[in-house]
Amino acid sequence: MKPVWKGAISLGLVSIPIILYPAIRREELRFRLLRASDLSPVNYKRVAEADGKEVPWSEIVKGYEYEKGRFVVLKEEDFKRVDVEATETVDILNFVELAGVDPLLFYKPYFMEVGKGGDKAYALLREALAKSGKIGIAKVVIKVRQHLAAIKAQQNGLMLELMHFPDEILKLSEFKIPVVRNVSKAELGMAGQLIEGMSCAWKPELYRDNHEEALHKLVEKKMAGGGRLPHAPKRSRPPSKVIDLVAVLQESLKQSKAGAARGRKPGPKHRAQAA
Amino acid sequence: MKTVAELDVGGIRVPVSNLPKVLYPEAGFTKGDVINYYIRIAPFLLPHLKGRPVTMKRYPDGVKGFFFYERNCPSHRPRWMDTAKVGRSDGGQTEYCVINTLPALVWAANLADLELHTFLHRAAAVHRPTAIVFDLDPGPPADLLSCCAVALRLKAALDALGLECFPKTSGSKGLQVYVPLNVPVTYDLTKAFAHQMADGLQRRTPGLVVSRMEKNLRSGKVLVDWSQNDGHKTTVNVYSLRATENPTVSTPVTWGEIAKAHRLKRSDSLVFGPESLLKRVDKIGDLFAPVLKLRQKLPSLDGFSPPA
Numbered sequence: 001m002k003p004v005w006k007g008a009i010s011l012g013l014v015s016i017p018i019i020l021y022p023a024i025r026r027e028e029l030r031f032r033l034l035r036a037s038d039l040s041p042v043n044y045k046r047v048a049e050a051d052g053k054e055v056p057w058s059e060i061v062k063g064y065e066y067e068k069g070r071f072v073v074l075k076e077e078d079f080k081r082v083d084v085e086a087t088e089t090v091d092i093l094n095f096v097e098l099a100g101v102d103p104l105l106f107y108k109p110y111f112m113e114v115g116k117g118g119d120k121a122y123a124l125l126r127e128a129l130a131k132s133g134k135i136g137i138a139k140v141v142i143k144v145r146q147h148l149a150a151i152k153a154q155q156n157g158l159m160l161e162l163m164h165f166p167d168e169i170l171k172l173s174e175f176k177i178p179v180v181r182n183v184s185k186a187e188l189g190m191a192g193q194l195i196e197g198m199s200c201a202w203k204p205e206l207y208r209d210n211h212e213e214a215l216h217k218l219v220e221k222k223m224a225g226g227g228r229l230p231h232a233p234k235r236s237r238p239p240s241k242v243i244d245l246v247a248v249l250q251e252s253l254k255q256s257k258a259g260a261a262r263g264r265k266p267g268p269k270h271r272a273q274a275a
Numbered sequence: 276m277k278t279v280a281e282l283d284v285g286g287i288r289v290p291v292s293n294l295p296k297v298l299y300p301e302a303g304f305t306k307g308d309v310i311n312y313y314i315r316i317a318p319f320l321l322p323h324l325k326g327r328p329v330t331m332k333r334y335p336d337g338v339k340g341f342f343f344y345e346r347n348c349p350s351h352r353p354r355w356m357d358t359a360k361v362g363r364s365d366g367g368q369t370e371y372c373v374i375n376t377l378p379a380l381v382w383a384a385n386l387a388d389l390e391l392h393t394f395l396h397r398a399a400a401v402h403r404p405t406a407i408v409f410d411l412d413p414g415p416p417a418d419l420l421s422c423c424a425v426a427l428r429l430k431a432a433l434d435a436l437g438l439e440c441f442p443k444t445s446g447s448k449g450l451q452v453y454v455p456l457n458v459p460v461t462y463d464l465t466k467a468f469a470h471q472m473a474d475g476l477q478r479r480t481p482g483l484v485v486s487r488m489e490k491n492l493r494s495g496k497v498l499v500d501w502s503q504n505d506g507h508k509t510t511v512n513v514y515s516l517r518a519t520e521n522p523t524v525s526t527p528v529t530w531g532e533i534a535k536a537h538r539l540k541r542s543d544s545l546v547f548g549p550e551s552l553l554k555r556v557d558k559i560g561d562l563f564a565p566v567l568k569l570r571q572k573l574p575s576l577d578g579f580s581p582p583a
Contacts, residue, residue, distance in 0.1 A: 047341065048343075049342075049343050049344060050343065050344065051343065052341065052343050066488065067488045067502050068488075068500075068502070068503075068508070069507075069508070170494060173482075174482075174494060174495040174496075175416065175495055176416070245294040245295065245305075245307040246280045246281075246282065246291070246294070248307070248311060249282055249291070249294075249307065249310055249311055249314060250282060250283065252311050252314045252315050253282065253283070253284055253285075253314055253377075255315075256314055256315060256317055256318060256377070
């Protein structure tokens with residue numbers, strides 16, 4: 001597996017060499033887009049909205065749309081100016097109680113392998129974290145972006161979990177939430193019974209991605225069948241009908257003119273009558 | 276295969292091509308259907324386009340395909356096509372198409388110009404808007420119904436100032452409210468008025484309305500976009516088709532219809548396709564006619580705050 005990042009945890013005077021690996025493997029079938037008639041892969045081109053012409057990378061700049069259709073342009077050097085220093089350390093800022101942190105904030109887990117010569121410090125940090133029930137809150141720069149992150153003890157290892165900055169989380173009050181004051185005891189009891197009836201112990205192996213499994217099976221079946229060629233695309237209508245379409249339009253034009261000749265003026269009816 | 280034919284539009288021959296080409300795959304709505312719609316709506320639509328530079332939003336491969344805004348009237352335009360040169364903010368000039376006549380409209384429709392976006396001014400007086408527009412743009416999960424709620428508040432505020440206003444659907448997810456002026460006025464004045472009004476609405480109903488443009492502020496709220504009151508901005512024209520999955524039309528609606536949708540919490544009665552729209556205008560006429568005629572003076576907003 002490829003490491004995502006190499007560096008060191010820094011806390012005070014201590015520095016622990018570590019290597020980050022993603023803690024999650026998601027195996028999804030990937031599909032390519034093809035032209036139906038001959039299965040040629042379809043590619044994307046970057047084209048200008050103004051004239052439909054393709055734009056080479058060398059002529060592309062980044063702009064922020066501050067109001068519809070109006071941009072301020074930011075160049076490479078502008079981005080560099082605000083770039084946070086790309087350090088190779090996970091800087092632990094504080095230690096906090098895990099229970100006090102909203103679980104919503106954690107979004108991307110990595111496992112930490114220990115680097116050369118860090119065994120003792122690594123083990124020490126893990127033991128101390130596990131004992132205290134606390135997590136380290138740190139800042140780390142991965143690929144030019146600065147992230148907030150948590151260092152947690154996980155079984156006999158350490159992990160790093162990227163966190164949202166707290167102001168990124170929307171407020172629940174911005175969404176439609178019912179305000180019900182008079183829930184009756186009987187209703188609450190019934191709902192409670194329902195939950196009780198469906199309760200069981202948490203067994204992770206019970207939950208699987210059925211959709212992905214079904215897709216896998218389907219793809220395997222099609223491969224076994226030699227990958228049937230697609231049907232030739234159907235023409236939507238025979239071209240002989242074009243003449244009729246023109247006749248239809250010509251008829252519409254006649255009626256539109258007839259309407260005008262009758263003196264039908266567009267305008268709200270009551271106004272026309274009042275006139 | 277390109278199939279070219281000619282239409283006789285009141286003596287002017289307008290070439291049309293690829294009529295069977297499906298532009299709205301979901302509905303099977305073809306280029307021929309698009310041209311037919313614009314021909315049939317023309318008596319109602321043309322007065323609103325008259326004299327106004329237009330930006331064409333073209334979908335040569337249909338609504339699911341590539342699109343572009345065409346500001347410059349294409350050089351291959353017919354001789355009889357009207358145009359207007361308008362100065363740009365960068366000092367240059369753009370020569371816009373002006374759709375004054377039925378042949379011009381048919382010609383534009385044949386370019387797969389599904390959407391017509393017009394300015395609030397006419398070419399003859401580019402610094403003088405003829406109306407104020409409030410573009411109500413919902414940020415999901417806010418929707419058309421949220422726009423109705425905001426539109427009703429906006430109307431109450433404008434009523435309190437003695438201003439009549441007229442709503443239309445954007446044909447997509449929002450609503451636009453027009454305040455006809457048709458008197459000498461400048462964009463500086465109309466924009467400031469709209470901005471103040473939008474800020475006032477936001478102060479009154481911060482949970483519902485946002486008046487600043489940033490997309491992240493918009494979630495669950497309705498942006499009251501005042502910035503469209505600008506000599507460089509266009510808004511989708513009334514009766515224009517929209518490039519939505521199924522063809523819909525930017526449709527004038529009555530305040531009664533908006534209040535009813537708001538009351539019943541159902542907005543489907545405010546959505547019109549080409550066929551239902553044509554039936555509707557045949558029955559009730561052009562609800563937007565007053566936007567072109569009604570003369571109203573812009574009052575001062577000093578010390579005004581929208582009613583709660």
